[in-house]
Amino acid sequence: MTVKTAVRKVTRLGNPVLRNGTRPLSPDEIAEPSVQRLIDEMFATMDEYCGVGVAAPQVDQPLALFVMGLPAGTERHPEGIELTAVFNPKVHFLDTELESDWEGCLSVPGLRGQVPRHRKLELSGLDREGVAFTRIYEGFPARVVQHETDHLMGKVYLDRMSGLATLAFTDELARR
Numbered sequence: 001m002t003v004k005t006a007v008r009k010v011t012r013l014g015n016p017v018l019r020n021g022t023r024p025l026s027p028d029e030i031a032e033p034s035v036q037r038l039i040d041e042m043f044a045t046m047d048e049y050c051g052v053g054v055a056a057p058q059v060d061q062p063l064a065l066f067v068m069g070l071p072a073g074t075e076r077h078p079e080g081i082e083l084t085a086v087f088n089p090k091v092h093f094l095d096t097e098l099e100s101d102w103e104g105c106l107s108v109p110g111l112r113g114q115v116p117r118h119r120k121l122e123l124s125g126l127d128r129e130g131v132a133f134t135r136i137y138e139g140f141p142a143r144v145v146q147h148e149t150d151h152l153m154g155k156v157y158l159d160r161m162s163g164l165a166t167l168a169f170t171d172e173l174a175r176r
């Protein structure tokens with residue numbers, strides 16, 4: 001019998017879980033079936049809502065975990081992003097110059113804004129087996145990493161905008 005992986009309801013801005021921060025998990029906790037299931041449900045949720053990343057607070061869990069991934073061949077980033085689950089992430093920036101580009105968020109539906117981010121960074125954390133890893137990201141995937149690690153610190157992209165002048169409804173942007 002196959003059980004369909006549940007899609008989780010996404011928390012929206014105003015829910016305190018998005019602002020209260022998260023706690024790290026030990027490798028033993030990561031191995032627990034409930035946490036392994038949570039990872040699968042976060043991937044399923046990301047897929048359902050066509051997101052590029054989902055952080056645990058967005059599915060109502062105050063845990064230091066995010067997932068990301070993007071199929072190859074999209075207009076946004078043709079190379080795609082490998083499906084990745086990261087616990088207890090630490091980011092070390094490898095550049096000083098910031099680059100602005102559009103971001104949106106499943107927890108802030110319908111809106112987009114220009115957000116300055118670092119172009120290149122080193123991400124370290126634990127994978128879904130609880131094993132430590134370090135990987136370098138550049139460009140759009142580095143932007144996704146910054147967006148998702150912000151969620152784990154109780155921040156959303158609006159906090160990172162240099163002003164609100166570019167904040168726009170996605171359907172209005174599409175019309176232009």
Ligand code: NI
Nearest residue numbers: 104105106107
């Ligand atoms: Ni988000």
